[in-house]
Amino acid sequence: MAGQNDYGVSTHKTGGDLYQEALVALSSLVMKRDKGEQFEFASHYIKILDLEEDISKLKVIHVAGTKGKGSTCTFTESILRNYxxxxxxxxxxxLIDVRERIRLxxxxxxEEKFTAYFWWCYNRLKVDVVILEVGLGGRIDFTNVVKKPVVCGFSSLGYDHIEILGDTLGKIAGEKAGIFKLGVPAFTVPQPDEAMSVLEDKASAxxxxxxxxxxxxxxxxxxxxLGLDGEHQYLNAGLAVSLAHTxxxxxxxxxIPNLNQMTTVLPEPFIRGLATASMQGRAQVIPDQTGNLVFYLDGAHTPESMEACAKWFSLAVVGDEQTDSTSESLVKGSESKLEKWSGETCQRILLFxxxxxxDPLLLLAHLRSTCAKNGVDFEKVLFVPNMSMPHNALVENKDDDSSVDLSWQYTVQKVWESLVGEEDGGKSEVFSSLPLAIKWLRDIVVDSPTRFQVLVTGSLQLVGDVLRLVRE
Structure with a gap:
């Protein structure tokens, strides 16, 4: 006879089956509601479960922004954990599994705790601090059910999700400013004037x-x-230090000393937290099992973040900033540190x-021009569809499928060709699936003395799909 665990979940199925059922249910809830309905649903659900008082007791750091908010949260969490x-x-x-979103x-x-309804587990563990990254916007994001955070933060604001948040920086900033709470202190990185003006007005009110x-x-x-690579991360780290300190x-x-007294060195837990922070898919370098194939992963998908990605990639591939912390070996017993190769022995490929x-023109133009300024060019550009869908807890692997619609990939390819001209445009190719593109890359490195450096960017879903395939 089927029983139930302490959370009222049936135990007659295997853990894997129960976990998959939970993902199916979660995905159906997410996909069937727009952002406003999701926020109302979350608030209603919390009331039904009688969690309002428990959530009000959580000591929350709430962070919104267009780019860098995940890195800021990761740095902040690592600092406080090291305390x-x-x-x-x-x-x-x-990127790969929905459980990546939740770290205790x-x-x-x-999987077991996730399946057994996370909020019950979360409250029973009685964490000291919760760092919440806003999913989209802020005002009607589901994380905004927190009524009284300890402190709020804003990473860099820019144009993203304009179909939901608005088509001006002022409108976008207004949505982000929805996480402001009466009298709760807040920090922001420097913002464009239009966005900063809105943040200041909302804060004053x-x-x-x-x-x-x-x-x-x-x-x-x-x-x-820093544990997260790239010059832009020092801006996120500065915000994280202020949030953690407050x-x-x-x-x-x-x-602990006041922030204005930290002029020579940070307290040791701050340094340790910032140096050991880790996050997948952001300025991440992974050698493939084939040896001469290296993937450079960054989920940049705005013009500003694309420029930061290009700077990081350019520095990384010429060996200027290659560190142990940015590389990950997938071959047991092999060296984790990447060797330095000159431009004459490497080929750079873009997987996009x-x-x-x-707007692919904005993204690719920023990427190409920034790489060119740093002396980096792409010998080949590959355009592929994603395997997974955004906002879906389930991953549906799509191998070669002749029925897949590639019209968008061909559109993006034409955009690239318009940037580089006809001669270089011939160096681009559309693949019907990501697994086929990875197979092609692995085939060309066989018996080749050349190291192939592949930048994967433009989509966090694409980065997650590549991570999953490379690790299989």
Whole structure:
């Protein structure tokens, strides 16, 4: 006879079956509602489960932004965990498994706990601090059910999801500013004037002390490097330091120097947290099992983040900033540090896709021009469809399928050809599936003395799909 566990979940099926059922149910809830309905549903669900009081007791750091908010949350969580606090981290989207979105004390929640209804597990674990990354916007995002966070943060704002958030920086900033709460302090990185004006007006109306933070000074790390690679991460790290410091001051009795007193070096837990922070799909380097094939992964999908991605890739491939922390070996027993190769022994390939609501001309123009300024060009460009769907908890693998609609990929290819001209345009190709593109890449490196450096960007879903295939 089928029984039930402590959370009222039937136990007659295997753990894997129950987990898959939970993902199916979760995906159906997400896909059937627009953003406003999702927020109302989340609020209603919390009331039904009588969790309003429990959630109000959580000591929350709430972070919104267009780019960098996930990195900021990751840095902040790592700092506070290195102070010895039990942390809860919620980020989005996931790349491979939906459980990536939820980390308890730095570890992804298990399938068993996820299946057994996460909120019950979460409340029973009684975390000391929760770092919440806004999913989309802020005002009607489901994370905004938190009524009184300890502190709020805003990473860099830009044009993204304009079909939902609005077509001007002012409108986008207005949606992001929805996480402001009466009297709750907030920090922001420097913003474009139009966006900053809106943030300041919204903050003033709610008596919010809004402070602007600058990029973290490298000397404060006492010779260490950030765990997340790329120069742009020092801006996110600066915001994370301010958020973590404010939370520490307001939520515990630890004696730590004021921010304006940290002029020579950060406290050791801050340094350790910033240096050990990790996040998939952001400036991540993964050698393939074939040996001479290396994937450079970054989920950039806005013009500004594409430029940052191009700078990072350009520096990485010429060997200027290759570190152990940015590489991951997939071959047991092999060296984890990437060798430095000169441009004469390497070929650079771009593997690209982006959502059809985005402007591929803006993205590819920023990417190409920034790479060119740094002396990097692509010998080949591959355009592919994604395997997974955004906002879907399930992953549906799509191998070679002659029925798949490639019209968008051909459109993006034409955009690329318009940028590089007819001669170089012949170096691009559309593949009907990502697995076929990966197979082609692995085939060309066989018995080749050349190292192939593949930049994967334009879509977090594409990055997650590549991660999944490379690790299989």
């Amino acid at each position: 010895g606090f039990l942390t809860g981290l919620l980020t989005s989207p996931h 004390d730095g570890v992804e929640v298990s 709610l008596d919010v002390n809004l402070k602007v933070v600058q990029p973290l000074n490298k000397r404060l790390l006492s010779g260490k490097k 939370w520490l001051q307001k939520s515990c009795n630890l004696e 896709n982006c959502m059809s609501v985005l």
